[in-house]
Amino acid sequence: MADKLNKQTHEPDLALHVEDLTVSYASKPVLWDIDLNIPPGVLAAIVGPNGAGKSTLIKTVLGLIKPTAGHVYIHGKSYKQQMSQVAYVPQRNSVDWDFPTTSLDIVTMGLYGKLGWLKRPGKKEKKQAMHALEQVAMESFAHRQISQLSGGQQQRVFLARALVQEANIYFMDEPMAGVDATTERAIINILKELRSQGKTLIIVHHDLQTVQNYFDWMVLLNVRILAQGPVKDVYTAENLAAAYGNQFALLNNMQISKETNGSNHENL
Amino acid sequence: MNLLSQPDFVIIAVGALVGIASSLLGSFLVLRKNSMLADAISHSILLGIVLVFLITKNQFSPFFILGAALIGVLTVFLTELIVKTGRVKNDAAIGLVYPFLFAIAVVLINVFARNVHIDTDAVLLGEIGFSWINTVQIAGFSVAKALVSMFLVTLLNLVFVVLFYKELKLATFDPGLAAALGFSPSFIFYSLLSLTSVTAVVAFDAVGAVLLVSFIIVPPSAAYLLTDKLWKMLFYGAIISLGSSLLGYMSAVALNVSIGGMMASFTGIFFILAFLFSPKYGLLAQEIRRKSLEEENTARTLTVHLYNHENKETSDEECRIEALDSHLRWSKEKIDKVLSYSLDKGLIRKELNNSLLQLTTKGRVYAQEVLEPWSNI
Numbered sequence: 001m002a003d004k005l006n007k008q009t010h011e012p013d014l015a016l017h018v019e020d021l022t023v024s025y026a027s028k029p030v031l032w033d034i035d036l037n038i039p040p041g042v043l044a045a046i047v048g049p050n051g052a053g054k055s056t057l058i059k060t061v062l063g064l065i066k067p068t069a070g071h072v073y074i075h076g077k078s079y080k081q082q083m084s085q086v087a088y089v090p091q092r093n094s095v096d097w098d099f100p101t102t103s104l105d106i107v108t109m110g111l112y113g114k115l116g117w118l119k120r121p122g123k124k125e126k127k128q129a130m131h132a133l134e135q136v137a138m139e140s141f142a143h144r145q146i147s148q149l150s151g152g153q154q155q156r157v158f159l160a161r162a163l164v165q166e167a168n169i170y171f172m173d174e175p176m177a178g179v180d181a182t183t184e185r186a187i188i189n190i191l192k193e194l195r196s197q198g199k200t201l202i203i204v205h206h207d208l209q210t211v212q213n214y215f216d217w218m219v220l221l222n223v224r225i226l227a228q229g230p231v232k233d234v235y236t237a238e239n240l241a242a243a244y245g246n247q248f249a250l251l252n253n254m255q256i257s258k259e260t261n262g263s264n265h266e267n268l
Numbered sequence: 269m270n271l272l273s274q275p276d277f278v279i280i281a282v283g284a285l286v287g288i289a290s291s292l293l294g295s296f297l298v299l300r301k302n303s304m305l306a307d308a309i310s311h312s313i314l315l316g317i318v319l320v321f322l323i324t325k326n327q328f329s330p331f332f333i334l335g336a337a338l339i340g341v342l343t344v345f346l347t348e349l350i351v352k353t354g355r356v357k358n359d360a361a362i363g364l365v366y367p368f369l370f371a372i373a374v375v376l377i378n379v380f381a382r383n384v385h386i387d388t389d390a391v392l393l394g395e396i397g398f399s400w401i402n403t404v405q406i407a408g409f410s411v412a413k414a415l416v417s418m419f420l421v422t423l424l425n426l427v428f429v430v431l432f433y434k435e436l437k438l439a440t441f442d443p444g445l446a447a448a449l450g451f452s453p454s455f456i457f458y459s460l461l462s463l464t465s466v467t468a469v470v471a472f473d474a475v476g477a478v479l480l481v482s483f484i485i486v487p488p489s490a491a492y493l494l495t496d497k498l499w500k501m502l503f504y505g506a507i508i509s510l511g512s513s514l515l516g517y518m519s520a521v522a523l524n525v526s527i528g529g530m531m532a533s534f535t536g537i538f539f540i541l542a543f544l545f546s547p548k549y550g551l552l553a554q555e556i557r558r559k560s561l562e563e564e565n566t567a568r569t570l571t572v573h574l575y576n577h578e579n580k581e582t583s584d585e586e587c588r589i590e591a592l593d594s595h596l597r598w599s600k601e602k603i604d605k606v607l608s609y610s611l612d613k614g615l616i617r618k619e620l621n622n623s624l625l626q627l628t629t630k631g632r633v634y635a636q637e638v639l640e641p642w643s644n645i
Binding site: 059062063064083086088090094095096101102109113115118119120145147161 | 437
């Protein structure tokens with residue numbers, strides 16, 4: 001029965017449709033009854049305080065964590081059916097960068113899904129990976145051992161690994177955490193370029209100050225969904241206060257000054 | 269007597285095959301930071317062996333392989349189960365599970381099989397010296413049994429690693445992405461550990477638990493110090509295993525000591541050599557690099573100092589050689605060193621009877637790299 005349900009098309013007009021999703025670790029819920037709809041072609045930020053369950057939400061959507069309740073549809077189908085259309089950028093510090101391999105090899109890993117079991121990457125895959133590295137301006141580091149890259153460069157390699165998948169929908173977990181200003185600018189330009197090609201991008205983002213400038217869709221999360229929709233509707237003092245609670249007292253002053261001085265964002 | 273049952277050759281070949289079979293799998297365990305699971309498995313398979321023996325009453329049976337694989341998987345499963353409580357961390361969980369399974373095995377041997385050949389020495393280091401005694405006839409040749417079985421296991425591991433190289437690499441580096449792309453990282457991981465168990469049980473007679481662990485962990489760790497490429501790490505690990513077996517046997521014979529002990533010692537010697545002399549990650553190379561970085565940093569400090577005072581009223585005072593002593597408080601020796609280094613590299617030049625220091629274009633760029641890192645991005 002459940003299997004049959006999974007094969008059915010459900011909400012095909014939405015890039016991501018999450019309904020009644022609850023996730024718990026050891027009987028403690030970390031995500032409560034999430035209803036989430038993201039239309040195609042947006043650059044969406046998932047924003048919320050530490051421990052809000054942002055990474056858990058993405059991981060559950062991708063089937064890496066089994067939910068206690070609820071269901072997830074991507075372009076109307078289950079993740080398993082849409083796997084080839086989905087690219088994922090995990091947090092940079094979730095892997096060991098001392099692993100003995102090169103940037104090019106890491107990017108090639110993005111193509112393993114299309115290759116399937118047993119088939120080896122060949123010249124064609126290497127070329128595609130090289131092209132993806134060019135897109136993030138990392139081609140000169142292709143044969144560099146990954147531990148020798150800076151944090152920003154490692155993040156670009158991860159981005160290239162997602163680009164090479166040529167997916168329709170991208171999930172990224174804090175791609176701009178701990179990177180320098182140049183890399184942040186480069187990354188956001190690539191994300192905007194992908195959006196202009198009609199792709200959907202769902203980004204866990206940690207920096208409230210840049211949300212308005214970078215994104216056009218916003219999901220405020222703190223264990224449950226507090227608000228979702230176009231940034232201009234969601235980015236309000238009440239919503240932020242609801243999501244961040246006490247922490248918002250600190251943020252508040254910062255935000256107000258930024259809002260009244262919006263032109264500052266343009267320069268970033 | 270042909271080569272395949274000749275004692276010297278059989279002992280060295282069995283040692284080398286155990287080493288190659290182990291280090292192939294061990295490389296992935298080391299990279300995955302799970303190498304101590306190999307220790308756990310190599311001990312707890314004793315329970316598998318004893319149970320199968322008690323059930324089949326037969327010392328040579330294919331069920332040993334199955335039993336060992338199951339116990340190996342059980343060891344890992346129990347460890348992960350205990351970790352899930354959240355109050356027992358991974359290392360403690362490993363330490364909880366395998367001594368327990370191992371202890372049950374020892375008690376079972378005591379109660380049911382007092383006259384079986386398993387003894388403590390054999391369990392720890394095996395009896396590789398006797399590996400040539402039991403032979404089988406293959407195509408009219410008498411071949412040591414241990415050689416045949418270890419050859420098959422090595423072949424199995426090699427086929428596994430070659431076939432699933434891509435999957436193993438992805439699941440080891442980034443299990444999250446592996447799962448998202450539809451490769452089950454836990455399936456890959458359990459396959460790896462099952463093969464480790466199979467290798468352990470087949471090698472058990474010959475090498476015992478401790479020698480096996482040293483073959484699983486030490487050659488890959490030494491190889492990891494020597495290269496930045498995964499396939500080279502696998503290859504070097506195999507070479508080091510081969511070398512350890514050969515040199516271990518020869519020196520054991522020469523010194524009339526335990527063969528297994530010498531083989532294990534040689535894996536350690538190879539590791540120490542890599543640890544000290546690896547061109548990139550060795551202690552020596554790092555020390556040399558640190559020294560030259562120190563020199564470079566001092567030179568950079570000088571260029572930054574000159575850059576800050578360039579074309580200012582104070583430049584006459586600040587950019588004198590004497591200022592290095594009176595302002596920067598550098599020792600005479602350090603000043604001589606940094607001046608000769610910087611002149612050598614063309615970062616500075618001396619002006620006005622050698623008393624004033626001036627930056628060259630190269631030196632200016634050198635300073636800017638630190639002060640204005642954004643200017644050359």
